Amino acid sequence: MSPIEQVIREMIGIEGPMRLDRYMSLCLGHPVHGYYMSRDPLGEKGDFITAPEISQTFGELIAIWCVGAWAAMGSPAAFNLVELGPGRGTLMADILRTVRKAAPAFASAALVQLVETSPVLRQRQRDALEGQARWHDSLDDVPDGPMILVANEFFDALPIRQFEKWQGRWHERVMGLEDGGLTIGLAPIDLAPLGTDGDVIESAPVRNRIAEDIGFRLxxxxxxxxxxxxGHLVSAPGDTLQAMRGHRYVSLTESPGDCDLTSHVDFEALAKGFRAGGATAWPAITQRAFLLAMGLEQRIARLASRSEPATRAVLERQMRRLAAEDQMGNLFKVMAATSPGLATTYPFGST
Known part of the structure; x- marks a missing residue:
């Protein structure tokens, strides 16, 4: 039994069934035994791999977008370059390497602010960025001012609640104990009498609050x-909560604290959060559409033109992994939120 499972069992024994958002918070963020607090989960030897770890081109194209946003902001002499959940620091390192060469004025103006709670990952980020950043526990701690913010695979790991309609009534999914083990059960709850038996809806109040906070800042x-x-472009019923360990899907109750827990991001709900804070939220597009619009094929072709055949094959595999419709290309979505009236939103709208 993992340490955090023992903690959760004791809490359920005292307090009764536990909501899934609390279960996720403890499994992922317990200050001692939480999944993200005690390990580096990324890479082939970890539990999952993210786009920046697949190819440096991903970060280079994000950098180009950031420079365009900075120009649209009037090229402020100082601004906060914020990343939420920076992983190993790979994405930010690639952004900074790119802008130091291609847009030195942007690089000089950028004040790098990283929002990270994991001590292990903070050290990876310090190594990657040679300490050239400030670290914060939450977005609330980042200084006010002009801002460009990026978040790659951050919102999917935030806690969610789940509700299921059963026997004509809505219930909340909760974690309980049965025969000495953790099990998911249902607790009756008052919700509007919509939907049909078997429907599952998800709510992400933490995710929505952070989106609204970003909107306030913008x-x-x-x-x-x-x-x-x-995630998905339009809000819809469905159970998307999943656990991953060693690059394979496992039960939500398997070895709590040793598995990554995530859910698909509802981009329609995210947009509502941005707008509630006062920002403009642009329609989300697929990662494939974004990367191709930003020049992925041209960048890979340029790198391949001066590479050996083996390296060209690697570059081709990387591009396919990032942008192919049957891989990350369509599953991943990209959304921009901007200050009202910001001149450019490419490739999300007119420039």
């Missing part, structure tokens, strides 16, 4: 945010 000061995550 409404107060010039800025833009770029969100990349897997």
């Amino acid at each position: 409404a107060r000061n010039p800025g833009a945010a770029l969100i990349v995550d897997y």
Whole structure:
């Protein structure tokens, strides 16, 4: 039994069944035994791999977008370059390497602010960025001012609640104990009498609050945010909560604290959060559409033209992994939020 499972069992024994959002929070963020607090989960030897770890081209194209947003903001002499959940620091390192060569004025103006709670990953980020950043526990701690924010695979790991309609009534899914083990059960709850038996709906109040906070910041000061995550464009019923360990899907109750827990991001709900804060939320597009619009094929072709055959094959595999319709290309979506009236939103709208 994992340490956090023991903690959760004791809490359920005292307090009764536990909501799934609390279960997720404990499994992922317990200060001692939480999944993200005690390990580096990324890479082939970890539990999952993210786009920046697949190819440096991903970060280079994000950098190009950021420079365009900065120009649209009026090229402020100082601004916060914020990343939420920076992983190993790979994406930010690629952004900074790119802008130092291609847009030195942007690089000089950028004040790198990383929002990260994991001590292990903070050290990876310090190594990758040679300490050239400030670290914060939450977005609330980031100084106010002009801002460009990026978040890649951040919102999917935030806690969610789930509700299921059963026997004509809505119930909340909760974690309980049965025969000495963890099990998911149902607790009656008052919700509007819509839907049909078997429907599952998900609610992400933490996710929505952070989106609204970003919107408040963009409404107060010039800025833009770029969100990349897997999820769906339109709100719809469905059970998307999943656990992953060693690059394979496992039960939600398997070894709590040793598995990654995520859910698909509802981009329609995310847009509502941005707008509630006062920002403009642009329609989300697929990662494939975004990367191709930003020049993925041209960048890969340029790298391949000066590479050996073996390297060209690797580059081709990387491009396919990032943009193919049957891989990350369509599953992942990209959304931009900007200050009202910001001049450019390419490739999300007119420039």
